[in-house]
Amino acid sequence: MNYRLFFLILPLFFTACAQEKQGKKHQAIKQVHVRYIAPGCATIPPDPEKEVLRLKGEPYANYTLVLLHNQGQTQTQVTTDAKGNLNLPLAHGTYCLKQVLKTDSEALADTLSATHAKVDSACFQKWINTCDLSFEINNNIKQIDTLRINGICKGRGPIPCVINTHFPR
Secondary structure (H helix, E strand, O other), X not given: OHHHHHHHHHHHHHHHHHHHHHHHHOEEEEEEEEEEEOOOOOOOOOOHHHHHHHHHOEEOOOOEEEEEEOOOOEXXXXXXXXXXXXXXXXXXXXXXXXXXXHHOHHHHHHHHHHHOOOEOHHHHHHHHHOOOEEEEEOOOOOXXXXXXXXXXXXXXXXXXXXXXXXXXX
16 A cells, blocks of 8 residues: 555656756846946036946946836846846746836826926837846856946936926026
């Protein structure tokens, strides 16, 4: 009787082990270097050497982003380390990284109404629906990407779709 139970449990054990091994087999590390590019808001042309440095950006340490998987069905907040890097162990699939502001429509609406900004609605919808970085994991090879977060000049609002209704004085 114990042998029968053993032979009934043995195939279940091998199936579970195979599924666990298969799950590990279909994962890869996605490394993303997140850089902050300070806005170039000066009214006079910048020094070329300084402009090259500005455009390289700085590591964006402790910056939170939203990782979307399965066309947005799964959302996870991820935060860069002290060097501005994300190291994400991910299963095969398609992914999208977005700034948190793009995924919290209520907070964004509150921010816009507080600044009394006029917004180009078509631009706004396109901006919200666009990934800051999209990628696909389809093998077990480590992938490396860079995500550049561009700063916005004061007076242009929190998003790039603000309509300027007057010239600065």
